[in-house]
Amino acid sequence: MKSAVFKLVVYSFLFLSAGIFRVGAASTEELKKGEFSVEIKDKQLVDLYAKGAKLSEILQDISRKTGIKIQIQGSESNRVVTLSFKNEPLPEALKRIIYANYVLVFTKTSNEIRLEEGNVFQANDSSSNIPEFSGTVVIDGKVAKMFYTPPGRTQEEELDYIQERHRLLGELSDKYPNKVIEAQISFENFISANVLLVLAANYDINVKTLSPGWKDHVGGFEIRSGQKLQEAVKKLADLERNLVDTMYESEKNAVLENTNSDAFKANSKFLQELEERKKSLKENGVMFYGMKVEGKASEIKTIRDESEAVKLVDPVWGGGVEESIRKTYFLQSIPIPILPPR
Numbered sequence: 001m002k003s004a005v006f007k008l009v010v011y012s013f014l015f016l017s018a019g020i021f022r023v024g025a026a027s028t029e030e031l032k033k034g035e036f037s038v039e040i041k042d043k044q045l046v047d048l049y050a051k052g053a054k055l056s057e058i059l060q061d062i063s064r065k066t067g068i069k070i071q072i073q074g075s076e077s078n079r080v081v082t083l084s085f086k087n088e089p090l091p092e093a094l095k096r097i098i099y100a101n102y103v104l105v106f107t108k109t110s111n112e113i114r115l116e117e118g119n120v121f122q123a124n125d126s127s128s129n130i131p132e133f134s135g136t137v138v139i140d141g142k143v144a145k146m147f148y149t150p151p152g153r154t155q156e157e158e159l160d161y162i163q164e165r166h167r168l169l170g171e172l173s174d175k176y177p178n179k180v181i182e183a184q185i186s187f188e189n190f191i192s193a194n195v196l197l198v199l200a201a202n203y204d205i206n207v208k209t210l211s212p213g214w215k216d217h218v219g220g221f222e223i224r225s226g227q228k229l230q231e232a233v234k235k236l237a238d239l240e241r242n243l244v245d246t247m248y249e250s251e252k253n254a255v256l257e258n259t260n261s262d263a264f265k266a267n268s269k270f271l272q273e274l275e276e277r278k279k280s281l282k283e284n285g286v287m288f289y290g291m292k293v294e295g296k297a298s299e300i301k302t303i304r305d306e307s308e309a310v311k312l313v314d315p316v317w318g319g320g321v322e323e324s325i326r327k328t329y330f331l332q333s334i335p336i337p338i339l340p341p342r
Contacts, residue, residue, distance in 0.1 A: 030049070031049060031050070031051040032051065033051055033052040034051070034052055034053055034054075034080075035050075035051055035053060036048065036049060036050035036051070036053035036057070036058050036061070036081075037049045037050075038058065038061045038062055038065060040062070040065040040066055041087070044066060044089065044090040045087045045088065045089060045090075046062065046085075046087075046088050046089070046090055046093035047085070047086045047087065048083060048084060048085055048088075048093065048097070049083075049084045050081045050082060050083050050084070051082050052080045052081075052082055053080060053081055053082075054078065054079075054080055054081075055072075055078070055079045055080070055081050055097065055098075056072070056078065058081060058097060059072060059094075059097070062090075062093075062094075066090065068090075070094075081097060083096065083097065091324060092324075092327070095327075095328065133146070133317070133318045133319060133321040133322065135147050135148045135149055135150075135151070135161075136149065136151060137321075137325065139329065142329060142330055143329060143330050143331075143332060144325045144328075144329035144330070144331050144332070145331075145332045145334055146318055146321075146322065146325070146331065146332070146333050146334065147334050147335075147336060148165075148184060148314050148316060148333070148334065148335040148336065149161075149335070149336040149338070150162075150338065158338065161312075162311070162312045165312065165313075165314045165315065166304060166312075166313065168315055168317065169183070169297070169300065169301050169304060169313055169314075169315050170301060172297045172301075172315055172317065173297045173298045173300075173301035176297055177296065177297055177298035178296050178297075178298070179296065179297050180294060180295065180296055180297075181294070181295075181296075181297050181300065181315050181316065181317060182208065182292060182293070182294050182315070182316040182335075183292070183293055183294075183295075183300045183313050183314055183315045183316060183335075184290060184291075184292050184312075184313075184314040184316060184335030184336070184337055185290055185291050185292070185293060185303065185310055185312070185313050185314075185337070186289065186290045186310070186311045186312040186314070186337040186338040187288065187289050187290060187309050187310060187311060187337075187340065188308070188309060188310070188311045188340065189289075189309075189340045190213060190214070190287035190288065190289050190340055191287065191288055191289075191309055192284055192285060192287060192288075193233045193237065193285050193286055193288070195309065196210075196233070196288050196291065197229065197230060197233065199303075199307060199309060200229055200291070200293075203295065203299055203300075203302065203303055204295055204296070204299050205293040205294065205295035205299060205300065205303070206293065206294045206295060207223060207229050207232075207291050207292070207293050208222070208223060208291075208292045208293060208294055209221060209222050209223060209291065209292040210223065210232065210233070210236060210288060210290075210291050211288060211289050211290035211291060211292075211337045212236060212240065212286050212287065212288055212289075213287060213288065213289040213339065214277060214280060214287055215342060216339075216342070217277075218289065218339060221236045233286070236286055237281075237285055237286045240281065240286050241281055244274060244277050244278055244281060245278070247274055248271070248274040248275070248278060251267055251270055251271045251274055252271060254267045255267045255268055255271055289337055289338075289339060289340055290337025290338075291337075292316075292335060297315070300313060300315070301313070311338060311340075312337075312338055314335055316333050316335050318333065
């Protein structure tokens with residue numbers, strides 16, 4: 001597994017320089033313009049008072065007092081800061097100092113923090129006892145979306161992701177066996193409704209969403225509160241058949257009416273796909289490539305250990321990464337099952 005803690009958009013580094021600071025200020029009123037005071041206490045709690053001080057100089061002083069190398073990427077290092085706070089944990093302190101669209105990158109092995117500019121990043125937090133999150137976070141205004149999915153489409157990236165998430169699931173199960181968590185399950189291949197129902201019935205879990213699919217066509221179906229899984233599967237099958245039948249009749253009419261050769265070819269190709277889909281539904285019913293479940297961590301781990309139909313059991317667990325993001329953004333957790341090979 002790659003050792004990088006976060007993989008982000010890369011910009012040129014701006015290294016920090018020495019500046020004017022004042023020790024022991026109790027408020028910004030005691031400071032002259034350009035001065036600041038930084039105190040690092042137990043467990044890396046930070047007190048800061050700054051009046052028009054350079055951001056780069058404040059960060060350099062924090063770096064010197066914590067022993068952690070701090071680097072900043074982007075154009076913010078020359079900005080001046082007027083700010084005061086007490087007893088902030090180091091990551092939160094840095095966020096308050098920056099307050100721009102920056103992402104903190106903490107690498108425990110190299111004792112380094114980077115602040116990087118940009119609104120898309122991929123994270124693999126292995127700095128705590130339990131690896132917390134491997135996936136992609138997209139910042140969109142005030143909303144942060146955590147996508148639980150491999151960072152790329154290569155087999156190596158997929159296998160690395162599965163290994164990391166299964167390691168997390170094992171550690172969660174060992175430390176918090178009775179904790180109720182959600183997990184996104186991906187199947188090795190498309191499975192029938194009957195196989196899915198038997199699999200779900202074998203474990204003490206609550207199925208939250210279904211992921212129906214066929215070839216490259218995929219979807220999602222949320223199960224209503226109080227709705228039985230068997231009822232939900234039947235409802236989904238009825239909706240799928242009605243949709244395909246409606247699309248088939250519409251496309252058949254389009255083929256008959258179209259005289260343009262290019263449009264005729266496109267309509268005919270889609271009509272053929274719909275005919276194959278109708279045949280598949282008649283012979284196999286709706287097929288599934290994933291489901292999101294809720295249950296005790298130990299029970300969900302048992303699914304991973306026992307079921308040969310399961311490729312990935314991905315706990316929807318962001319740990320400290322998620323906790324940190326929630327303090328700044330409205331968070332949406334979006335687990336995405338892995339599509340089986342064709």
